Amino acid sequence: MVDSSKTVNNDSVVGENATTDDLENKKPSNFLRQIIDKDLAASTVKSIVTRFPPEPNGHLHIGHAKAICLNFGLAQDYNGECHLRFDDTNPEKESAEFINAITDDISWLGFKWHGDIRFASNYFDQLHGFANELIAKGLAYVCDLSAEEARTYRGTLTEPGTNSPHRERTVEENTALFAKMTAGDFDEGACVLRAKIDMAAPNVNLRDPIIYRIRKVTHHQTGDKWCVYPTYDFTHGQSDAIEGITHSICTLEFEDHKPLYNWFLEQLSVPSTPRQFEFSRLNVNYTVTSKRKLKRLVDDAVVNGWDDPRMPTISGMRRRGYAPESIRNFCAATGVTRVNGIVDMAM
DSSP: OOOTTOOOOOOOOOOTTOOHHHHHHOOOOOHHHHHHHHHHHTTSOSSOEEEEOOOSSSOOBHHHHHHHHHHHHHHHHTTOEEEEEEOOOOGGGOOHHHHHHHHHHHHHHTOOOSSSOEEGGGGHHHHHHHHHHHHHTTOEEEEOOOHHHHHHHHOOSSSOOOOOTTTTOOHHHHHHHHHHHHHTOSOTTSOEEEEOSOTTOSSGGGSSOEEEEEOOSOBTTTBTSOSEEEOHHHHHHHHHHHHTOSEEEEEGGGGGGHHHHHHHHHHSOOSOOOEEEEEOOOEETTOOOOHHHHHHHHHTTSSSSTTOTTSOBHHHHHHHTOOHHHHHHHHHHTOOOSSOOEEOTTO
């Protein structure tokens, strides 16, 4: 277990050559600041609340640094809050070791999260209740298709999907089956809970996505309490709503997931309505930032751990001799846009 009360006290984040005039009068404008300015001026929100939600399945890399600087920096500049919330919905790939490494990286970069460290697993009871709410409304069903069959039924980018033969199960049947899933009566892969949306939707993310699956593994925070776990897409927006996030800022690869993010919020009795905004991720030339590929380098002993100075991880860059302000300044210099591109590390 990780101590969720772990916090750090950091001074305000400025570059080593920044002046008071720079800080107060020369903050670069971007489309996110313009959105926030309008929201505050129109009293759409009283104050801003952002979040940084990493999955604890590896170390943070230079691409994550931009998201950290953006979410924490905006909250700081607007006297708001930024939450650190671990998206811990895949327990077989996650560990407390990665949680501690991530908190160390954020602290080293010079940022302080608001309140305690949060976990998606903190909300598992509420998320399970939301799943039952969808079932009760006829908007979710238990599906017995195998993973291979489900891929076939899903269709393609150019062809619509096909309804599952289990799509018309009654509310009573789905309630009973989901209860059995939760009780551990089924093996892994035997069935899943799916949202009932539209198998012909042009956006494949809306084709009855999986929202709960069976995983009989010990969770690093909740132990053996659960054998069913929510998917990222089902967890993300509802966790934002529970925490009162006002501006859910993520990279452009999640743009196609926004309709699903909004669909869940519209159907459920959530305590608030966050909004998602996307920006271009930080891609650095000649640099691999895929966690899967970086993990393979570690597992195959090609490098000496995640903090090897040759790695593009924040901990690796720290060992290489980079100062935190140099990384913050680098991220600031790349700007905030909605156009993906490749940045030269030499800048």
